[in-house]
Amino acid sequence: MIDHISLGVADLDRAVRFYEPVLAALGLARLVSRPATIGFGKSYPEFWLNLRVGMTNVPHESGTHICLRARTTGDVDAFHAAALAAGGLSDGAPGLRPHDRVKYYAAFVIDPDGNRIEAVTFPSE
Secondary structure (H helix, E strand, O other): OOOOEEEEEOOHHHHHHHHHHHHHOOOOEEEEEEOOEEEEEOOOEEEEEEEOOOOOOOOHHHOOOEEEEOOOHHHHHHHHHHHHHOOOEEEEEEEEEEOOOOEEEEEEEEOOOOOEEEEEEOOOO
16 A cells, blocks of 8 residues: 655754664665665665754654564564664564454664654564
């Protein structure tokens, strides 16, 4: 349903330093580099960072977040660890989250611009 996602960032270099290792943990690499935008993906850019000069941090209360699919629980763990090492904040440690319809394994982080990012996988066991 969704082809790609774009995030506004106040400092493109800072955002790249954060997202490059975080997205690498999920198998995405930098594919496009332009002066005000960077695109990450597997075979085409599906996750974009766009410089927005003067942008203020996204308020946590906005309720918005982006969820990225991981292949394994290990990938979710690596995503979370990479985010913390790159200056992000934990907003939910990696772990199983059982719900009435489906159980899933996820971790939540907050990037340097206040964006809430989740990595999720659906373990079969």
